Amino acid sequence: MKNIAHLLPESVRNGAYTYSGYMQLMEQVVLENRTTGPKQSEELSHYTKLNLARMQRLNKKVTVSDSLKEVIEQIDIPQTWYILTEAWCGDAAQNIPPIVAASLANPLITVKLLLRDENLDLMGAYLTNGGKSIPKLIAVDEDFNELFTWGPRPAGAQMLLREYKANPVKPYSEFAEDIQRWYIADKNESLHRELQELLEAVAVDK
Structure with a gap:
């Protein structure tokens, strides 16, 4: 079991x-017509505004499957789910609300969010194919032993991205709309299924 205490010092x-607190941060940067992170642009500010609206919508309507709730309710050790994110990230906006909703099934789970570009050492330890893809969920126990990781997106969405990168026949802005349509059709089912599989694997390894 990998211990990552050195990547999560008290300052982090x-x-x-x-x-x-993260939702309040999102609201604040949208009011200021900016985003999080060092890179600022009208495009990123626009995405951030869209993401806030998506998250507010998901916060009200996201549901968690009974099978996932059952697995989460069986967790018997305190754990923290750290999520690396940024306000401009569309995948984060789609996936963080259902992750949080799932965590609420057990008071032993604490969710904490970290901005990627303020925590590059941690991000550097959890790259996806060499890239700083977010969101990235890293679950640890009280001693900072890694329990499981997930991200940056469900397998189906990840496959769409790989196919697009291999043959980018349209502007990325159009592809981003395709990904959002995938999320809408999926209704968070893939994410919750993948979380359930990860948690069941942790339970078997105990």
Whole structure:
């Protein structure tokens, strides 16, 4: 079991957001017509505004399957789910609300959000194919032993991205709309199924 205490020093943990705190941050940067992270542009500010609306919508309507709830309710050790994210990230906007909704099934789970570009050491340890793809979920126990990781997107969406990168026949802005349509049709079912499989594997390894 990998211990990542060195990647989560007190300074990093103190800088983490609760989910409500992260939503307040999103609202603040949208009011200021900007985004999180060092890179600022009208395009990123626009995506951030869209993401806030998506997250607010998902917060109200996202549901968790009974099978996933059952697995989460069986967790018997305190654990923290750290999520690396940025406000401009469309995949984060789609996946963080259902992750948080799932975590609420057990009070032993604490969700903390970290901005990717303020935590590059942690991000560097969890690259996807060499890239700083987000969101990235890293679950640890009280001693900072890694329990499981997930991200940056469900397998179906990841496959669409791989296909697009192999043959980018349309502007990325159009592909981003395709991904959003995939999320709408999927209704978070893939994410919750993948989370359930990860949690069941952790339970078997105990």
